[in-house]
Amino acid sequence: MAEDTKYIVAEDAGGSMTDCFLVDTEGNFSTGKFMTNPEDESISYMGSLKDAADRWGMTSEQIHQKAISCTYTGTSMINILVTQGGANVGLLITRGFEHLPIIERGLTWIGQTYEDILHQQLHEHTPWLVQPKNIRGVSERIGIGSYYMNSHSFPGTVIIPMVEAEAYQGIQELLDNGVEIIACMCLGSYTNPMHENRMKEIALEVIAKNGKETPVVTSSEMCAVPNETERLKTLLVQCYIQETARKALIHVEDSAKAEGYQRELMTLLGYGAAATVRYPKLAEAVASGPTGGLLGGKFLSEFLKQPNMVCWDLGCTTCDIGLIAGGLMPVNKSPEFAGHKVRMPMIAIDCLGAGCSHVVHADAASGRITIGPESVRADLGTMYTSDIVTIGDIDLTLGYVNPDYYLGGTIQIDTDRAKSELNKQVAEPLGQDIYDVSLKILDLLHAKVADHMNGILLSKGLNPAEFTLLVYGAAGPLHLWGLDRTINFAEVIVVPWAAVFSSFGVAAAEYFHRYDQAVTFFLTSDMPDEIRLMMGGGLSQAWAGLEERGYQELEAEGFSRDQVSFRHGISCRYIGQLSNWEVPVEVGRVESIDDLNKIIGAFETNYTNIYPSGARFPEAGYQITEIYVEAAVDKPKPIIQSYPLQGKEPPKEAYKGDRKAYLDGEWMTFKTYEQDLLEAGNRIDGPAIIEHTQTTTLIPPQNYVEVDEYKFMHYRRK
């Protein structure tokens, strides 16, 4: 490699493996894997990088010294929540709401299946992020304004002045209890943060008097948007995990720096941005786990100029579905993870219980068959160390998977056991032929995924035929045939590094910060233009305020103002509705009625894409409820290498022989190929199986695969 070659390192740590995607400035890439070490993530970070560097005959030092960016998304945040190893948090909250973190709105069922939701015996609250003894109330109330607009009080009105003595006393008591961080939360603070800000001032004063340096965070700093339970949960998650997690990330950074890496380590935020590990609102990284893959999808969507993409990640325990529509990734503003519901923007990703390690149950009495929700995870199935049959056992029994090449042959699996257990646990109780019923269970799995995918598209008014399906994860390529039979996509693509695709996405992440702000602007048809323009002026001002925050934070991170660019958006609804719909807007300032019409037009277009025209309600007028600004700067990104096109015929050495597999009710002969040996321009006609050390692609007789100049496989119908 050339002397001036530089490197981009990206790692994605999952619960079991840490994946590395290493790419140089010419677009050459290498991948690595290492067992995740939750106790010391620097070990698995280095292990995975060494694995990738080793394939190039290099050392991790050589890479680090010439690395222009290292991005690492870890598991420490989720671990802190799961092991309850977070900070000792103190909470100052509006008097009367001291139990809000315990009541948590009654959301005891988040993440459960519908059957378990109905079976209420199974409902439990999440573990407390703040102990009751560390909560103090302060008398105060800020009014949040009203649906009845100027017939009642305006947003942000002080209804009950703050009783400061309670704040002084509360803070002192919390410090005496030994809290490590103090959270401040007032109802309605998103309309006016004055009470929260004053609480913080008082806290800092008392902390200083005590000679301490306890950090203080307010809810409006975290997310100045409504819904008190979700905002409080966001604040508490931040306080509970942030500093512990930051320590773990800086520890990883230290290990990279010790080898000569000269920049800051970056991590991934839930809304898909990269940020340095010193970013103040680090809690936004808490559920960034599955976002990596989608960012990879976004990158490819731009690269291939295909703005509509459904990204499907199927692994052992994951089945994640994400969407890129019109080049944008929809954002979920109240996402859920580990039983918590928070209020922070996160790329919308739906997780289904439908991976290859998900168990298959058959009930003889009723003929009911269920997949999941339990997964045997790394036990894989009865072919390995599980006693319950899984989807993986079916894949093996039907001959789709090569038993001697599982994870490149590093794992010994038992086909006979899988088959006999499948017979005993499923086929016999149902009185069915083992192969027929197995195939139909896969149908059931594919229908489950397809229905969910359709639901995601349909609820946004989108048509699958205008979308490219991007398939990745260890098991995605193996099951894409079933999905393709159920939904007509414009195109189905598998990339060569499908099994470590999430870490590729981490490398592709853009560097930006996102700021959300609740606002209240009404626009009704009977409003005179002056008033409408006044509302527009307010909108401009609010955007400008967020831009300023973006400038300041990015300046603190070492960027100059001229490097920063902004994107703007609103959340809007018909007056009276409770939900709002987020849309990006072209204009970041309102200077004319035309600008205002463009903004409302963006909302209307989005709304009518989703709903029948009967659901429109423009006569009620519009309410803009939130705005956002994304402040972005440039960051090095991976390059995709292209290869000279060869003939359609694959090279002889790629052909691995024939294998029988059961499909469409019969045993047929599949030609098998080694994926890494296929060349750009090759065409593989089904029935065929393409094998890779980490994944397998199945091609039925009706289909074929074309390898393009980037070695992406295009799955097509004959």
Place this chain on the structure above:
Amino acid sequence: MGICYQGKTLKETVDEREQLFAKTGHAYGLEKLDLVEEDPATFMKFQMRLVAACINARETAKLISANPMSMVQGELLFMLANPEGDVISASYGLAGHIQCMPFIIKSIADLGFEEDPEINEGDIFHCNDPMYGPPHNADNYTWLPIYYDEELVGWTVGLNHIVDVGGIQPGGLGTISTSVFTDGFTVPPTKTGANFKQHKWWDLHWKRRTRTEMFNVLDDKMRSAGIVVLHDRIKEIIDEFGIDYYRRGLREIIERERRVLVNRIKSLAVPGKYNYLHFDWVGYKGNLGRLWPASNRNWMLHKPAELNIRTDGTLLTDLEGLASEGEFHCNAYEPAVRMLTSLGMWPMFAYTETINSSLLYMTDWNIPPGSMFNPQNPWAGTVMGLGLVAGYIFIFTNTLSYAYFARGYLEETFPQDASGIGYGISGVLGDGLQWAGGDMGLLTCVAEGATPYHDGFPAAVCSPNPASDMGELEVTEFLMPTQVNIGRKLIQDYCGHGKFRGGQGIGVLQMVNQPGQFLQIATFGDTHGLGACATGRSGGYPTSNNVVMYVHGTNMRALLAEGKPYPTDFVEVQEWIKEGTLTAESVEIYNGSTPTVQMQDGDLYVTCAGSRGGWGDVLERRFDLIEEDLEYGWISPECAKTVYGAVTNGNGKIDTKASDALREQMRNRRKERSVDAKEWWKQERQVVLDKNWHEDARNMFADASKYEKFRKQFHGMWQVPEDYTL
């Protein structure tokens, strides 16, 4: 030529459903499930597709709504029914409401809708009239026929609970109504739209006949949008599987699921007769004066039930002895009983990924004609009969808990009691703007009852909506700006105590802020001062009653202006009034539903509900659990001592020696206070002979005496003379 399969009319098809079941004991006479048996995996795929279609319709449509009850608190459901009205699949949401659909379809079949007004492709129908199937007029059903090759093959249905029904009180949970004429906007089955769109005149009804026009119009748009989306999707599924498969598949789903439910009961419960008794009280006296003389009285309502768990796994619930119908808001029809009581069955044995109306095929009911849940007066008021049915949800959670406990399934027990509060509100703001609203946060999230092995969690479950959710105050305050919340918290000691205690209830305190010209609130509560259904289990204490306080003419504004703190719950309000910190011109306290009450600026609206009963003797509670309760503040040291016999030392720890001694004393005191059963019977018998009861109780017994079964039990118990009458 009818619109259904093989040219049958809707009425013939609906009647056949009943006949086939009566004849064979199997839904649609299906003794064999051919599709399931031939190919269970494909069948499962078919069924899951139908479920996904409903879920997707709900997720798409729900966002249109303005109504927090639909949006946040889940009072919203989309479903697919077969031509006969059986619900085959449904979205997440208010699961119970599916039970009503067969009744609604039977109504339109019997009414001859097929001829007039005709049932054509794209027609939209609506109904919220309890006489024809919906449980109460707040629950609005909108539905659309599905035609395939000119054959009616099903219905897509949207349902939600609306905020205001236009009754004599604001809101959707009326507490006073003498007849259907005061219930509000009650619509019998009506064709309200065509070509997949509602008619414009229909919006006018929401505008003119209800107080919350905007919410109700948007809700209507939401329901009709959802059923159109679902309709189109179902037709795609028919294309995929073929009409013959679809037609038979829908019926096999019901029969198959019926078998699943029956098997659950067989494998979990000890069969037999389980008795359950619930009381309610309704107070109208003085509220209506001479306007409605027949309603100017109070009622104590006798609500017995006998659950028969049959050896074949089916259930018969006998309500003989139930209070008579009356000129009050509490009447209900069979669909309401079926609908609401199913909420007690979902967690106990009917939990499944695929809810449907198969429950109707394994649960029989005896609801005597002339009783409040089978009224014969066609104009019976029903606006909140559902609230009174609520006590019967707990027949199933409580008696089945015993039936499972007896068989050793401790983890499956789920004892629950009624204890929730909702309110409706309306007013005129300072500039003359009329408005209305309501909230059910204290109904849609309550504590869990104690089980035989652990304490109930607070704010954890909800009978009406399994996805419990109190909602966000920053949403409800925006819609009801006069209600400034200054407390929403767990209340110390407020739970059913026991060896394991029920979860604590939640107290809410609102200060009235700038109501303008006029403001009124009507509160629905379901303990009615009796807490009779909240029995507690195996010696555990019953749950606490609802508390509703209206505190008028306070000095709150002055207190706040002086920079003083405010009270946050009903306990503090009472203490502060006693101390004199808080002054009030008058205080109204209720332990359940209240009449409509007018409020002024600075008044306090104080509610508390949602606790649950205990399991086992308080004196057997482990000391470490009591220490934990004390540490977190869930109980007071006073309660630890007087209720649990646990004495604390200075550092919050239990002094076990002193506590053992105290418990011994308490046991002795119990013995001292106990009376020989024979003696007790004699004393009580004398009361019976003298008819020495409160007027309401005497009226209740007199009413119940019309039932042979009650008379026999009553006479048998008290050995009264043959000619004894009430």
